Amino acid sequence: MAKADFEVPKLNKYPEIPPVVPGAMAHSKPYVAKPAFQEPLNFPGELPEDWKDGAIEAMGDLLGKYRSLRVHLDSCVKCGACTDKCHYYLGTQDPKNMPVGRQDLLRKVYRRYFTFAGKFFPKLVGAEDLTEEVLDDWYSYFHQCSQCRRCAVFCPYGIDTAEISMAAREIMDRIGVGQKYCNEIIGKVHKIGNNLGLPEAALADTLEGLEEDVEEETGVAVKYPLDVRGAEILLVTPSADFFAEPHVDGLIGYGKVFHEAGVSWTLSSHASEAANFGLFIGSYENMRRVSLRIREAALELGVKRIVFGECGHAWRVAYNFLHTLAGPLDFLDSRYPVPQHILEFTWDEIQKGTLHFDKSANDHMVITYHDSCNVARASRMGDEPGGQFKIPRNVIKAVCNHFVDMAPETIQEATFCCGGGGGLLTDDLIELRVKGAKPRVEALQNVIEAHGVTHMAAICAICKSQFGKVLPYYELERDMIVSVHQLVSNAIVLTGQDDPDQGERDPAEVKGESE
Amino acid sequence: MSPLTIVFALLFYTATLLLVVGLVRRIRLYAKTPAPLKIATTPAPINRSGVVMRMLREVVFFESLFKATKWTWLFGWLFHAALVAVLFRHLRYFTESATLMAAVTFVGPLFKYLAFVMLIGLLGLWVRRLAVDRVRYISAPSDHLMLLLLLLIGISGAMTTFVAHTDVVAVKGFFRALMTFNFDDMPNLPSDPLILVHLSLAALLMIVFPISKLLHAPGVFFSPTRNQIDNPRERRHLSDWARKLES
Numbered sequence: 001m002a003k004a005d006f007e008v009p010k011l012n013k014y015p016e017i018p019p020v021v022p023g024a025m026a027h028s029k030p031y032v033a034k035p036a037f038q039e040p041l042n043f044p045g046e047l048p049e050d051w052k053d054g055a056i057e058a059m060g061d062l063l064g065k066y067r068s069l070r071v072h073l074d075s076c077v078k079c080g081a082c083t084d085k086c087h088y089y090l091g092t093q094d095p096k097n098m099p100v101g102r103q104d105l106l107r108k109v110y111r112r113y114f115t116f117a118g119k120f121f122p123k124l125v126g127a128e129d130l131t132e133e134v135l136d137d138w139y140s141y142f143h144q145c146s147q148c149r150r151c152a153v154f155c156p157y158g159i160d161t162a163e164i165s166m167a168a169r170e171i172m173d174r175i176g177v178g179q180k181y182c183n184e185i186i187g188k189v190h191k192i193g194n195n196l197g198l199p200e201a202a203l204a205d206t207l208e209g210l211e212e213d214v215e216e217e218t219g220v221a222v223k224y225p226l227d228v229r230g231a232e233i234l235l236v237t238p239s240a241d242f243f244a245e246p247h248v249d250g251l252i253g254y255g256k257v258f259h260e261a262g263v264s265w266t267l268s269s270h271a272s273e274a275a276n277f278g279l280f281i282g283s284y285e286n287m288r289r290v291s292l293r294i295r296e297a298a299l300e301l302g303v304k305r306i307v308f309g310e311c312g313h314a315w316r317v318a319y320n321f322l323h324t325l326a327g328p329l330d331f332l333d334s335r336y337p338v339p340q341h342i343l344e345f346t347w348d349e350i351q352k353g354t355l356h357f358d359k360s361a362n363d364h365m366v367i368t369y370h371d372s373c374n375v376a377r378a379s380r381m382g383d384e385p386g387g388q389f390k391i392p393r394n395v396i397k398a399v400c401n402h403f404v405d406m407a408p409e410t411i412q413e414a415t416f417c418c419g420g421g422g423g424l425l426t427d428d429l430i431e432l433r434v435k436g437a438k439p440r441v442e443a444l445q446n447v448i449e450a451h452g453v454t455h456m457a458a459i460c461a462i463c464k465s466q467f468g469k470v471l472p473y474y475e476l477e478r479d480m481i482v483s484v485h486q487l488v489s490n491a492i493v494l495t496g497q498d499d500p501d502q503g504e505r506d507p508a509e510v511k512g513e514s515e
Numbered sequence: 516m517s518p519l520t521i522v523f524a525l526l527f528y529t530a531t532l533l534l535v536v537g538l539v540r541r542i543r544l545y546a547k548t549p550a551p552l553k554i555a556t557t558p559a560p561i562n563r564s565g566v567v568m569r570m571l572r573e574v575v576f577f578e579s580l581f582k583a584t585k586w587t588w589l590f591g592w593l594f595h596a597a598l599v600a601v602l603f604r605h606l607r608y609f610t611e612s613a614t615l616m617a618a619v620t621f622v623g624p625l626f627k628y629l630a631f632v633m634l635i636g637l638l639g640l641w642v643r644r645l646a647v648d649r650v651r652y653i654s655a656p657s658d659h660l661m662l663l664l665l666l667l668i669g670i671s672g673a674m675t676t677f678v679a680h681t682d683v684v685a686v687k688g689f690f691r692a693l694m695t696f697n698f699d700d701m702p703n704l705p706s707d708p709l710i711l712v713h714l715s716l717a718a719l720l721m722i723v724f725p726i727s728k729l730l731h732a733p734g735v736f737f738s739p740t741r742n743q744i745d746n747p748r749e750r751r752h753l754s755d756w757a758r759k760l761e762s
Contacts, residue, residue, distance in 0.1 A: 020648050065756055067550040068739045074541075075734030078658050079591065080643070080650035081583035095652045104653065116726045117657070125727075126655030149740075152556050154583035156573070156591075157731055158740035160554065284551065288760065320553040323751040337748050377556050380745055385558035413558065414582075 006431045008473050009091055009438040011445050015409075017084040024094040025435075029140050030428050033178035040187040041286055044176040051175045052130050056113050058174040059106075059167075063114065065284075068163040073110045075157040076100060082151040082161075087416050088144050091435035096141045099151035099161040105137050106168050135177070142168040143179055144432055146422035147280065148373035153413050165422070166282025173281055181426035182277045189290050194239035194273035200226075203269055206242050214252060219498035222259045224251070224267070227301065231266035233258070234298050235342075236274045236318075237309025238461035246483050247464055250310050253485030254342050256492050260356075261349045265307075271297035274314035275461065279321075280423030287317065288325045295326035304333040307340045310483055312372035312460030313421065315341060319379040343459065344381050346488060347391045350398050357491040359401050365455045366402040367487065368447050369393055370440065370467075371415035372460035386412075392459055392484055399491035404451040410443040418458075420466030430469075437470045445474070457484045517703045520689065523714060527693055530718040537725025538733065545737040549754035559745035566744055573741060587643060594636025594665075597629040601672075608687045609694065630673040637666050661727065664716060671713035681710040 035045025048054060063070050082099035084090065089097040096102060104126070111118030111127035118127030128134060147162035172178065188197040198206075207224040214222045225231065235258075241251040258265045271293040278287030298306055306329075308318045318339045323329060332338045349355050369392060381387040389412045397403050410416050419436030447453040458464050458481060467481040516524075560566045572578040577595075580588045604626045607619045641662045644650050675681045685702040692701035704710075723729070736742065 017649075020652055022652075064548060065551065065754075067545060067548040067737060068554060070548050071545055071734045071737045071739075075728075075731040075738070077728045077731050078644075078650070078653045078655070079580070079587055079640075080647060080653065081580050081587055083647075083649035083653065085583070095649065098649055098653065100653050117723075121657075123656070124660070125657045149556060152740050154579055156577055156580040156583075157735045158556060158573075158579070158738035160556070160740050163554065284757065285760070320747045323747055324552060324753055324757065327751045327753075339748075378554070380557055380559075385561060385745065388557065413556075 004431075004434065004473055006434075009435055011438070011442045011474065013446065015090075015439065015442065018090065018093045020095040020098075021093040022095055025088075025092045025097060025144060025432065026094070026137075026140060028144060028429065028432050030143050030424070030426055031180040032139075033180040033183040035176075037180060037183045037187055038173070038176060038178050040190055041173070041178070041183055041283070043173045043178055043183070046176045048176065051135075054175045055130060055135075055171050056109075058171040059110065060114070062167045062170060063110075066163065066167065068160060069167050072103075072157070072159040072163060073107050074115075076103065076107065076159055077157075079156065081154050081156060082159075085151045085154050086145075086161075087148075087150070087419060087439045088146070088432065088436045091419070091438035092144075092432070094144075096137065097144055099155075099159075102141050102145055103159065103161055103164050105134070105141055106164055109134060135172075138168055138172060139177060142172070143424065143429070144436075146373070146417045146419065146424055146436065148417035148421055149377045150373065150414065150417065153377060162422070166280070168282075169280070169423075170282035173283065179281070179423065181428070182281050182423040185275075186277045186281070186286055186290065189273055189275075189277070189293070193270055193293065195275050195277070196239045196242075198239055198242060198272065200269040200272075203242060203267075203272055207267070210248070210252060210255070214255070218494055220259070220494040220496055222255050222494070224255050225265065226267050227269050228264070228266035229301050231264045231301060231303055233263055233265035233305045233307050234271075234294075234301060234303040235265055235267055235307050235309060236271055236294055236297075236314075236339075237267070237342075238274045238311040238314060239272060240461040240465060241309055242272075244465070246468075246479070246481060246486050247310075247461055249486035249489055250483030251485075253483065253487075253489030253492070254309060256489055256494060257342075257346050257349060257355065257485070260492065260494060261345075261354050266301060266303070268297035268301060270300065274308050274311045274318070276314060276317040277423060279313055279317055287321070291317065291322060291325040294322070295329070298329075299331065305336050305340060306332065306338065307342055307345055309342050310459040310461065310485060312374035312462060314461075316374040316378040341381050341391075342485065343391050343395055346485070347382075347395050350395065356493045357399050357488075358493050359399060359491055361490045362400040362487055363402070365400065365482075365487075366404060366451060366453045367396060367400050367482075368404050368406050368444065368453045368456050369396055369411075369484075370406075370418065370444075370456050370458045370463060371411050372458060372463050373415060373417045373421060375459060376415045377413055389413075392457075396457060396484060396487060399487050404447055404453055406443040406447050410439065416440040416443065418460070418463040418466040419470065421460075421462050425462050425466055433466060434470050434473045437466065437474075441471070441474045441476070444476070448476075455480050455482050457482050457487060459484050516698070516701060517706075519706055519711075520701070520704045523689070523704050523711075524693055526715070526718050527690075530721040534721040534724050541725055541730060542733050542737075545733065549756060550739040550743070551754035551757050553743055553745075553747040553752050554739050555743040555745050556740045557745060559743065561745050563744060566742055570736065570742060574735060587640070590636045590639030590643065592636075593632050594640065597633035597636060600626045600629045601633060601669075608683070608690050611691070627676055630669060630676065634666065634669050634673070637662055637669065641666075657727065661729075664720060668713060668716045668720060671709050671716065675709050675713060679707065679709055681705045681707055686710065
């Protein structure tokens with residue numbers, strides 16, 4: 001078990017709603033961004049003297065720009081429907097981690113400065129002046145929200161705490177109080193092209209290494225191309241896919257699928273990142289700048305399609321916002337979805353029958369599937385609503401013999417966040433991340449005990465990294481977490497592939513066996 | 516006209532004006548504020564008729580609340596449904612239409628008891644607000660006072676039906692005169708305390724409507740997480756302020 005200087009929550013057989021413990025997580029704060037990390041994002045470096053006016057002005061600006069913020073700050077009736085829905089509340093018991101408790105940190109200031117009742121009867125309606133203590137609370141608790149939108153599903157008015165957290169972070173950024181983790185990373189994307197700051201040469205090197213590994217293992221020369229002009233497909237994938245386990249096994253899988261499908265594809269060194277942390281800090285301008293890199297890369301390379309790798313919030317930004325931020329994308333082939341998810345691509349190919357699998361390659365695993373919050377509640381795959389639940393499961397079942405779902409109230413649209421999303425995947429928030437993972441790990445533990453589940457598949461770089469880090473705190477193995485395309489990669493039988501046991505096998509024959 | 520009648524006439528004109536102007540301004544603000552990004556909570560409908568159905572389920576059945584918590588849903592839905600029925604029955608004070616009057620008379624024997632359902636709903640919500648530590652934590656004084664206000668309106672109204680009748684013909688004459696601006700035959704408002712309490716609090720409710728959490732009523736229709744069509748790959752969605760960034 002990983003060492004913790006805080007109490008790791010106990011897992012229960014049945015989910016329970018814990019009592020409130022005010023202030024339980026007031027100490028949790030991520031590192032503040034230094035001026036050097038603020039300026040590339042066009043934010044001031046330090047808190048100015050007139051920061052209160054600046055914050056109120058920023059709030060007014062956002063109220064005029066975002067209907068969600070305006071309507072959601074007005075509409076709450078404090079019914080309490082959301083109070084037991086947030087994984088951070090369930091894991092920490094801090095009432096300011098109840099979605100409405102979090103919203104109220106901003107709402108009380110909104111009421112004080114922007115509503116009649118709050119201006120004239122502040123005590124009556126719970127309105128408060130903006131003070132240093134309030135700002136302190138903002139910084140602490142708006143960095144305890146992973147913007148997973150589970151609360152928004154259950155709110156009778158669709159009030160979305162993610163929208164409110166994003167607005168709060170944008171307000172803080174505009175008065176020079178940014179979060180180091182997010183803002184440093186966004187700076188790297190602006191400057192180098194990916195979150196990890198991986199330069200082109202290193203990227204090329206890594207991909208070459210992958211090609212060697214795959215060829216050594218399979219005997220087939222699967223290519224992992226970079227900056228190939230005229231390729232049909234541009235693959236945009238989170239940079240974690242380039243080196244970290246289990247992410248890279250997913251990337252190996254995408255390459256094998258493209259290879260078998262017989263399409264030409266390429267990665268781009270200019271847009272070597274699917275993630276878009278501009279979303280997390282609520283900054284339309286930064287989110288747009290990051291997205292435009294993808295448009296530029298697609299135009300420069302002359303591709304016809306854009307496909308996104310396994311990444312939750314990246315898929316939200318791609319699916320819902322790419323046209324808005326970096327459109328029009330009418331230079332791409334309109335016969336295919338623009339953009340397309342790698343799972344949509346793989347599922348299409350499976351249905352066409354171009355891929356052949358030996359499902360027994362995954363027989364050492366009993367798999368469950370973690371719906372990533374942004375894919376589940378903020379995007380779609382395929383033509384039908386809910387395709388984002390079906391298609392990943394269809395693909396897993398096509399390549400694995402043993403699949404079990406977790407409890408229904410913890411999957412699909414009610415899925416629990418991994419605890420590390422929304423710009424919180426940083427070591428300075430490890431206590432929050434461990435505690436926030438509790439509801440998901442609890443559901444996982446229950447299927448481990450009931451069905452002998454050995455692995456959990458995910459399609460999000462943040463989920464994969466987060467689980468790898470926090471599972472050991474719950475006495476589970478860090479390598480329980482796998483990429484969906486890792487499972488695909490394990491089972492796929494490449495045309496002409498060596499088989500160490502039986503010599504060269506005919507893919508069609510293998511397919512027959514597995515059915 | 517008695518001084519009391521004049522005071523209440525002025526009160527209801529003021530309350531109506533504040534309610535209408537306040538709501539129109541707020542709704543216009545909601546409508547004018549752009550929603551620059553597609554943020555529907557998915558799975559979401561992929562066409563307009565689907566969105567209409569989603570909104571209908573939300574407004575009529577409180578679908579999301581049902582998913583969230585059965586007790587709050589039960590009391591909340593009972594209160595709202597009974598309120599609609601009771602308000603419908605109040606049409607008899609405002610309309611001369613024979614059809615509407617016939618409808619009100621037809622449902623009257625049943626609907627008048629729904630006042631108790633409404634009160635049960637409100638009490639249930641209040642008990643929950645006091646008893647559940649999470650809900651108690653998020654409650655401001657105004658959240659309790661709003662329940663008190665609605666309860667008092669309901670109790671005083673129910674008492675005029677079940678305990679001490681008021682002169683309903685005079686009440687109707689009063690409101691018809693206000694609505695038609697024809698004050699020649701305006702009867703004096705009955706002066707029994709129950710009806711005066713009921714009317715004063717109803718006017719207060721109208722006044723606070725556009726400046727309170729009752730804005731959830733128009734708000735739900737403008738909530739982008741519920742009213743957007745899930746079609747971002749088919750259509751580009753661009754707000755005016757975002758368009759300016761492109762030049």
